Amino acid sequence: DQQVKQNSPSLSVQEGRISILNCDYTNSMFDYFLWYKKYPAEGPTFLISISSIKDKNEDGRFTVFLNKSAKHLSLHIVPSQPGDSAVYFCAASMKTSGTYKYIFGTGTRLKVLA
Amino acid sequence: NAGVTQTPKFRVLKTGQSMTLLCAQDMNHEYMYWYRQDPGMGLRLIHYSVGEGTTAKGEVPDGYNVSRLKKQNFLLGLESAAPSQTSVYFCASCRANLAKNIQYFGAGTRLSVL
Numbered sequence: 001d002q003q004v005k006q007n008s009p010s011l012s013v014q015e016g017r018i019s020i021l022n023c024d025y026t027n028s029m030f031d032y033f034l035w036y037k038k039y040p041a042e043g044p045t046f047l048i049s050i051s052s053i054k055d056k057n058e059d060g061r062f063t064v065f066l067n068k069s070a071k072h073l074s075l076h077i078v079p080s081q082p083g084d085s086a087v088y089f090c091a092a093s094m095k096t097s098g099t100y101k102y103i104f105g106t107g108t109r110l111k112v113l114a
Numbered sequence: 115n116a117g118v119t120q121t122p123k124f125r126v127l128k129t130g131q132s133m134t135l136l137c138a139q140d141m142n143h144e145y146m147y148w149y150r151q152d153p154g155m156g157l158r159l160i161h162y163s164v165g166e167g168t169t170a171k172g173e174v175p176d177g178y179n180v181s182r183l184k185k186q187n188f189l190l191g192l193e194s195a196a197p198s199q200t201s202v203y204f205c206a207s208c209r210a211n212l213a214k215n216i217q218y219f220g221a222g223t224r225l226s227v228l
Binding site: 004031034042044105106107 | 170
C-alpha cells in the first residue's frame with residue numbers, strides 16, 4: 001500500500017514556464033515532507049521541505065505547498081530551467097519504533113525543454 | 115568533499131552467489147540507511163542503523179543482512195542472491211533523529227542477478 005503517491009510519472013515544460021509536481025499521501029501522522037531531486041547516475045539530493053504545520057515554504061525558484069485537508073502537496077518551480085530536468089521524489093517522515101523513517105513516492109521525471 | 119560513497123557502482127551476480135555492498139560516509143552521521151529502488155516504486159527501506167553497533171529492519175529486509183561495526187561504514191550483504199534482488203541500491207545517512215532531517219545519498223549500486 002503506497003502511502004506516498006506521485007501519480008504523474010513524467011512532465012514536460014517549456015523553459016521559463018512553471019513546473020508543478022504533485023504528491024498525495026494517505027497517512028495523517030506524517031510530520032514533515034521533503035522533496036529530493038535525482039540526476040541520472042547520481043543519488044537523490046535534498047531540494048526543499050515543509051513541516052506538516054505549515055502550508056507553504058519558499059526557497060528561491062522553488063515553492064512547496066501543503067494542503068493537509070486534501071493530503072496533497074505540490075512543488076512549484078518558477079521559472080523552469082533546462083538544468084531542472086531530473087527525477088523528483090516526494091518523501092514523508094514519520095516516527096515509528098522511536099526512529100524517524102522516510103516514505104518515498106515513485107518519482108516524477110521532469111523534462112524542461114529549451 | 116566525499117559525502118556518502120558506495121562501492122561497487124555496478125555488479126552482476128549469478129543466482130545463489132553472495133556479495134557485500136559497502137557504504138562509507140565522512141560526515142560523522144549517526145544514522146545510516148539502505149534503500150532499494152525498483153521501476154514504478156519509490157525508494158524502499160531495507161535496513162537502517164541508529165548508531166555504531168546497531169541495526170534494525172526496514173520495510174523489505176528479507177534476503178539481506180547488515181552490519182555497522184564502524185560509525186562511518188554500513189555494509190549490506192546478500193548471502194544467496196535471487197533475481198528478485200535485481201535493483202538499484204542507495205545508501206543514505208543523516209545527522210540526527212528528526213522529522214525534518216535531510217538524508218544524504220550515495221550514487222547508488224546497480225545490481226543484476228541472473
